[in-house]
Amino acid sequence: MQLGDGSALRRIAARATAMAGGLAMAVVTGLAVAPAVHASPSATGALRWAPCDGPEKSGAECATLSVPVDWAHPNGPTLDLAVARRKATEPGARVGSMVFGPGGPGDSGVQMVVGNVSRFSPEVRRRFDIVSFDPRGVGAGNPVTCSTALLAERPSPVLKSQADFDATLAYNKRLRADCRARTGPVFDHLDTAQTVRDLDALRVALGERKLTFHGSSYGTLLGAQYAETYPRRVRAMVLESVIDHSVPTTLDFLHAEAATAQDSFQEFVKWCGRAADCALHGRDVHAVWQGLLARAGRGELEDPARPGTSMSSSDLVNKIAFRKFYQADYAGLATAIAGMEASKPLPASPTSVAPLPTATPVFCSDWHLPVRDYRDYASLVTMMNTTAPDLPHLLPLHMTAACLGAPTANPQHRLDVHGAPPILVSNALHDPATGYPWAVSVARQLGRSGVLLTYEGHGHGSVTSGPCMENSVNSYLTDLAVPPRGASCPAVPF
Template identity: 85%
Template sequence: MPPRDRSALRRMAARRTIMAVGAIMAVITGLAAAPAVHASPAAAGALRWAPCGDPAQPEAECSTLSVPVDWAHPDGPKLELAVARRKAGEPGARVGSMAFGPGGPGDSGVDMVVRRIGRFSTEVRRRFDIVSFDPRGVGNSSPVTCSGDLLAERPSPELKSQADFEATLAYNGRLRADCRARTGPVFDHLDTGQTVRDLDALRAALGERKLTFHGSSYGTLLGAQYAETYPRRVRAMVLESVMDHSVPTTREFLRSEAATAQDSFQEFVKWCDRAVHCALHGRDVHAVWQGLLARAGRGELEDPAKAGTSLSSSDLVNKTAFRKFYGADYTGLATVIASMDASRPLPASPTSTAPLPPATPVFCSDWRLPVRDYQEYTALVAMMNKTAPDLPFLLPIHMAAACLGTPTANPQHRLDAHGAPPILVSNALHDPATGYPWAVSVARRLGRSGVLLTYEGHGHGSVTRGPCMQDTVDGYLTDLEVPPQGTSCPALPL
């Protein structure tokens, strides 16, 4: 049977398993390293492909695309976007190019195409040239560069007074000035509105009349704004693990992020109560975890990755629990918690949190999260801790602190993509970073264009979680088969 026929049968089988969903139920990653781009710089509007220079990945090709530093002045200074592609595995069945919008902010799309191509389904790799890029300010696309010493001096987000609040504002100003001086003019043009124009330039350079796009996590903000800016230039668009850029206030942004993270912790506790192979099965998981938080707060908890070094309570939350929730690795998380609980306490000592990545200015240029003073800040922290009692000082409050006093070029607004074709909005019911209510909101704001696809399981990222999800998304991307509104797919076993 030809591959296309087998794929069609798989999609038909998947459609028989989908169910209408009745209930309405951030994301910040480190700056990913990108492979060196060895292709010659391209002239504006042209792509000249050459091997990326990774002997282990000979099929990956790299290029650069010249775009304006500031699209408001298209004839002004230029920057070179790093671009990578993998050609369709079966040229005779090729649909065209599919652009991937990386997450983060700070993830390298070039790295995704060169080294992590398995992130895409076999059918998508067979039918599309998969193309991605390092967004401006990231990887090899005029990366944000800052003083390492200054980054290491970042104040703790656990502010104790108005003086701490003012010191954070002053530090943010010094850091912005340092990063701007080291990075160059692009530092003031990192927002997603600029990247939308970069994406359209990439579409044109690829020779595609309309864009086929898959955006993940922070890349969904890029996709949604592209559909809003160029609704009639969209062929197909998947928004996976969805950012809702219409959240209007600092309080609502932080509350929703705390709620979705706490939901994942609750799901972990429920799983451990059921699963006999959970390393904490039969124990009070909340009590064990709160004990670890207390030890970390005193500087007595050893970092499993750095012998003899204490782990802060913030890093326990964000580097241990939150990262495991991304991949729904409940077994691994339980094992790590049990091991830390059994470990010998270190002598009490001060702790510090890990510095935020240099890609933080990208986030601050897209999210206006004002906080008037220390009193309002403490109220926001208290609200988050009440909403997520097991996960104090989650990354979103770090980001809010890091953005204090920063001008925002592309603030939140109501999404309006009138005239766009059907757009597939995909989210897990229990996503720790981009909560399901955000996906519901984005699909609703897209109006007739928004088609919500629900994965009834856990984790950040959903389109390849089982044959139902994968075949539904593949059918939409390749053949524009739009699933019924309200389609859902069952969860895979944890």
């Protein structure tokens, strides 16, 4: 099959921008299971659409959807979720509404619809109203709000003793109390099981008998749990860059995250070895990178985005390498590394702890991955550094520390889906955040409904990665044409 030109790569970059935040899962202790609520949600009224606020004339329309704070008490207090849509560009060919489940958690679906709808193919935009929303705790959807000063006091996730572990537990408890007081009652109802009910209420408000859904990254957890809860209300569902919410232990989870991240680094090294235009071609890439990590650890590495300011080793890994891996921008990463290596060292100085997403409590409410004590934590750090020697301080480890002691309303479990139509599971072979084995696992858990479509390339996201992927996804969404089981699409050349 003929592959596309550079336009496909530009779409990949645009898609990765929309998915910034990607996957950074939580490790938590405590367990508080919310009551199961399977009643059909109902919207409090039709959505009242109006042009979205903002200086740009985007063409997007915005509305609000009122839903219960706690679906276990549907007649209790409510909150308003921000919703946005772009109408199908060819009304005569319109199939219906397609709801996009944003990633993160922390990504704004409203901002994506207003400013980056190009992450969807022209055919999908032609045939569907593109609709998304800010999930509870995110954006304009009753965002988690915490004291800025208290957030700045976050302890380093590099724990060196039981005293550090205990101090982190105490800080987390204090921060949760502050965020709960500032955010309001929704703070205790941020989990994806609650958002599943929000999603079905949105389906009702849109007037759709069945849901057409595209979930990306963390949005795949929302889609999978929707299919589990309301299998016969699904028309079509794409799960792109897939989270496996059945991972049973902290060790299994962090090992999977470290392994898929290191795989992307190894793919980068291999590419640089064969690409004459790589800025590090002919060099020992591992050695160059380890040199930068050492400089960052001493506070001597200048942040390219903030001249005169040092960059931490954590930011080097998560903000430089990982962002390029998301976009499959290996040439850009090599150029950035070469530029930093050539930069003049700064005077050694301590580096600050980077802030975590304010949607961290959403992570904590969805994952029960306990850490007993400092010795247990230290063993996990050792395992991750052994599994991913080039990528210490990965964000999932930061989240481990940030969610210590938090309760879990929606703990992980294997999917139990009966009666759903075919669900398209899409993943790159070399995804830095949601590894390919997770997609294989989720497709199997979906049973007869799971159809895995493999993109034989790189990056976080895959549905518009070349004409093979794009056409397969388009045909499924518009005509319900399901790819053959075991289908794959070739990688788009760098």
